[in-house]
Amino acid sequence: MRFIFRFIVLLTVSVALAAGAFHWWSQQPIAGAVDALEFRVEAGSSLRAAVRQMNAAGLAVEPDLFALLARWRGQGGAIKAGTYAVVAGETPRSLLDKLASGKVSQASITLVEGWTLRQFRARLDAHPALRHDSRGLSDSEIAARLGLPLKSLEGRLLPDTYLFDKLSGDLELIARAAGAMQARLDEAWAQRxxxxxxxxxxxxxxxxxxxxxxxxxxxxxxxxxxxxxxxxxxxxxxxxxxxxxxxxxxxxxxxxxxxxxxxxxxxxxxxxxxxxxxxxxxxxxxxxxxxxxxxxxxxxxxxxxxxxxxxxxxxxxxxxxxxxxxxxxxx
Structure with missing residues (x-):
């Protein structure tokens, strides 16, 4: 009986120490976490895939421990796609909270009334927060990629200020602007x-x-x-x-x-x-x-x-x- 009692005590202490160490780890700054560092979690990524994307960006996040933290906090299946900004001193716990809440890093771009498509494409190409998927494509090729039966998108994008997820593709932004203009045009035509x-x-x-x-x-x-x-x-x-x-x-x-x-x-x-x-x-x-x-x-x-x-x-x-x-x- 004495042996069993000692074993239980030892096991309890070990678990407590492990839990304490795990809690301590979850609140320690992640190696590589510095201001202005960003990484992107692609749509459909699992938690482990997200960790690989973090590692590729320079964050030293341990996959098994991070997965355990997510399960322990009930956030394992709650991560959201998007681009996330890291701050100096970011911890595994704070990073997990960002992923679960979808607190993505955003930027904006303005399409000015009266601009031509050529002017707007130049602004897209120069924007540092976008992935330039349209670069090198002709206007008709862009329209084809978006599934639009048009030779040109001239006049087809609604002037506005658009918020977007950093490091997302510019084709996604063009599609939004085209959809917004088409909706307004359809509405006006129906009520003409x-x-x-x-x-x-x-x-x-x-x-x-x-x-x-x-x-x-x-x-x-x-x-x-x-x-x-x-x-x-x-x-x-x-x-x-x-x-x-x-x-x-x-x-x-x-x-x-x-x-x-x-x-x-x-x-x-x-x-x-x-x-x-x-x-x-x-x-x-x-x-x-x-x-x-x-x-x-x-x-x-x-x-x-x-x-x-x-x-x-x-x-x-x-x-x-x-x-x-x-x-x-x-x-």
Whole structure:
């Protein structure tokens, strides 16, 4: 009996010591844990796979002990995918809590209204917190990767500030922006008033992109929309400089010349009737709304006043007088 008693005491002490040592370990700083270190747990990763990803990032986490800690705390199946930031002095326990709560490290990127796809792709390529899966792909290849039946994503991404999980792929971000724009476009098309001169929702999106490039002034958008809608209705050419500039592409040096207006491209609305074949920029929601709700106006012309606003005219004579006044310094 004495032997059994001693064995039980020894076993109890051993378990207590082991438990104490395990508790101590769970709250000790992890070797390699420094500020700004990040690692990514891929979707579908098991706890042990997550530990391997931590080890690859430079964290000396012992897989068996970490798995035991997770089971002991009831968090073994609760880890969430994402990118996690480590702080100096991070412990196994605090790290496990992050994984279980999904406290991922996020960054943001802004798609500015009026940007072209080329401008946004340049911003994506330069963002240090993204995985650049789209780099080297053509616009049509990106659309194909996302399962979109489009040759280009121009105008198809909704301008906004997007939060994203650090080290996630830029294709995921593009897909979100494309989905957001499509949802807004579908909603506007379903609620469109009668009489608009668009055969498809895509044509309305093209119009919205032109409005976006023609004015940034909130109160002028619906009036700019009215001018172009009125022209479409009577078969008058749109004659809008931003479409010509877009058609010139990287050859445009910032100075629009008469020869440019006379040189035919699919986007030259001086030489071709109707809307250009694709949007020319990423329109914001205000421009999209204006395309579907143009002002009640008979204006066919407008000219910049020089203060950011525009003067709208119904006749060519009135327009010429406005051009002389606002652009040539006449009275």
């Amino acid at each position: 008033p009668p009489g608009l001169p668009y055969r498809t929702a895509d044509e309305a999106l093209v119009m919205a992109s032109i409005i976006e490039k023609e004015t940034g002034r909130e109160e002028d958008r619906a009036h700019v929309a009215a001018v172009f809608v009125n022209r479409l209705r009577i078969g008058m050419r749109l004659q809008t400089d931003p479409t010509v500039i877009y058609g010139l592409g990287e050859n445009f040096d910032g100075n629009l010349r008469k020869i440019h207006l006379q040189t035919d491209t699919p986007y030259n609305t001086y030489t071709r009737a109707g809307l250009p074949p694709t949007p020319i920029a990423m329109p914001g929601l205000a421009s999209l709304r204006a395309a579907f709700a143009p002002a009640a106006s008979e204006a066919l012309y407008f000219v910049a006043r020089g203060d950011g606003s525009s003067h709208f005219s119904r006749t060519l004579d009135e327009h010429n007088r406005a051009v002389n006044r606002y652009q040539r310094g006449g009275k």
